[in-house]
Amino acid sequence: MSKFKNTDLLNYSEEVLDALNSGKPVVALESTVISHGLPYPDNASTALKIEQAVRDEGAIPATIGIENGKFVIGMTAQDIDRFASVKGIPKTTSRDIPVILAQRGMGATTVASSLVAADLAGIAFFASAGIGGVHRGAEKSMDISADLIQFTRSKVAVVCAGAKNILDLGLTLEYLETQCVPLIAWQSDDFPAFYCESSGYRSPHRIDDATQVASVIEHHWKLGNHSSVIITAPVNKEDAIDREEVEGIIRIAAEQAEREGIRGPGATPYLMRAVAKATEGKTVKANMSVLISNAAVGARLAVAHAHFLKNGG
Ligand code: PSU
Ligand code: MN
Numbered sequence: 001m002s003k004f005k006n007t008d009l010l011n012y013s014e015e016v017l018d019a020l021n022s023g024k025p026v027v028a029l030e031s032t033v034i035s036h037g038l039p040y041p042d043n044a045s046t047a048l049k050i051e052q053a054v055r056d057e058g059a060i061p062a063t064i065g066i067e068n069g070k071f072v073i074g075m076t077a078q079d080i081d082r083f084a085s086v087k088g089i090p091k092t093t094s095r096d097i098p099v100i101l102a103q104r105g106m107g108a109t110t111v112a113s114s115l116v117a118a119d120l121a122g123i124a125f126f127a128s129a130g131i132g133g134v135h136r137g138a139e140k141s142m143d144i145s146a147d148l149i150q151f152t153r154s155k156v157a158v159v160c161a162g163a164k165n166i167l168d169l170g171l172t173l174e175y176l177e178t179q180c181v182p183l184i185a186w187q188s189d190d191f192p193a194f195y196c197e198s199s200g201y202r203s204p205h206r207i208d209d210a211t212q213v214a215s216v217i218e219h220h221w222k223l224g225n226h227s228s229v230i231i232t233a234p235v236n237k238e239d240a241i242d243r244e245e246v247e248g249i250i251r252i253a254a255e256q257a258e259r260e261g262i263r264g265p266g267a268t269p270y271l272m273r274a275v276a277k278a279t280e281g282k283t284v285k286a287n288m289s290v291l292i293s294n295a296a297v298g299a300r301l302a303v304a305h306a307h308f309l310k311n312g313g
Contacts, residue, residue: 009101010121013074016062020122023310025059025302028073028118028126028156033291034063034080035089035108036269038284044084046288048077050295054127057299062123064114066092066100066107071117083108091265093146111158112150115228119154124217124305126156127298129291130194131230132268133163133172136254143267144175151181151228157217157305158230159298161290162192162199165243166250166271169199177204182220182229184213186297192234195286196243203232210304217305218313233297239289241282249278 012020019026034047051061063075065083072079083089083106092100092107094116100107109117111131118126132145145167151158163172173191176183185191185203193199207213217229234240253274262270276283 009070010073010117011068011070012121013062013076016060016074016121016123019060023306025299025306026062026123026125027054027059027295027298027302028114028121028123029054029061029063029295030111030114030126030128031063031065031075031083031108032091032110033128034083035086036091037272038287040085042284042288044081046291047080047084049288049292053292053296054299057296057303059125059299059302061295062118062121064109064117066097066105066109066113069101069104071109071121073117073121073123082106091269093265094150095146111147111160112145115150115154115156115158118156124157125159125298125302127159127295129161129287129294130164131158131160131162133167133169134175135267136166136168137258138168138171141263143263145268148172148175148179148181151176151230152179153226154228155221155226156228157301158228159186159294159301160230160232161194161235161294162232164194164272164275165196165199165246166254166268166275169193169201173201176230180225181227182216184216184229184231186213186231186233186301188232188234190234192232193243195235195239195241195283195290196246197234197237197240198243200243210301211308213301214305214308215313218308231297231301233294235286235290236293239286241279241286246275246279246283249275253278
């Protein structure tokens with residue numbers, strides 16, 4: 001018998017279940033980035049490299065998706081190839097989960113829905129490159145990613161490179177503050193902007209020591225919060241893109257989205273594609289680099305957290 005909840009909804013890989021039962025560090029990973037974030041076959045090869053980066057740091061990867069009425073907690077290479085190549089897998093955010101489960105279809109999990117699964121599965125860490133946020137013009141469109149709301153509900157440490165500056169990062173930071181979500185910049189001063197090293201905004205906290213990050217996470221949970229702690233790590237310097245360089249491109253893409261009436265769940269994929277096209281793939285390369293480097297940071301912190309717990313917290 002597993003010590004975890006609602007296991008009838010969870011289809012664990014043997015490796016992930018073994019790791020969780022023996023207190024080994026596990027890092028949950030999303031699948032929207034596979035099914036919607038990058039073109040095939042780059043998406044499949046990147047997902048495998050992300051998993052390898054987690055293993056290289058001594059943790060076990062658990063790529064998450066939905067299939068056959070259950071969350072997949074730990075995809076095989078064949079699962080990853082299926083999520084990368086099958087057309088029309090719906091982008092599944094938190095509110096879509098019950099529908100996709102009931103219909104027993106495939107679902108590519110976003111940051112938000114992956115956190116729902118990780119929390120149920122008993123996985124303490126999740127890593128991705130870019131979280132959703134408050135969209136530019138949200139004062140009119142009210143487009144605020146469900147990722148931000150889910151952070152207030154899921155007890156998971158989230159390692160990311162901040163959010164893309166297709167969003168309003170100032171408002172995103174305000175929202176996280178209002179919602180009491182701790183935000184820490186790992187070994188840097190600023191809130192990063194995905195493939196840009198800095199968003200231009202300072203992070204409220206900087207921590208350079210992995211054990212201290214583990215301690216912050218445990219303090220947050222000991223305080224009774226059933227919510228996330230966000231830890232940001234910037235893209236590697238050599239793959240970083242200049243903020244000014246993308247700003248003009250984003251402006252044009254956002255105006256075009258507005259003209260074409262692109263709203264709702266299609267907005268983020270639309271903007272990401274438009275920016276990738278306008279930078280002739282430069283952002284795609286940076287995208288892959290930051291996905292891999294963030295997974296490595298997530299794994300390193302998950303390893304430190306597991307040690308911290310073994311040493312009595
Ligand atoms: N940002 C990226 N790449 C992505 C996403 C965001 O740079 O692939 C995906 C993530 O799965 C994230 C989701 O959770 O988009 C947010 O979508 P929305 O803004 O519709 O909530
Ligand atoms: Mn949205």
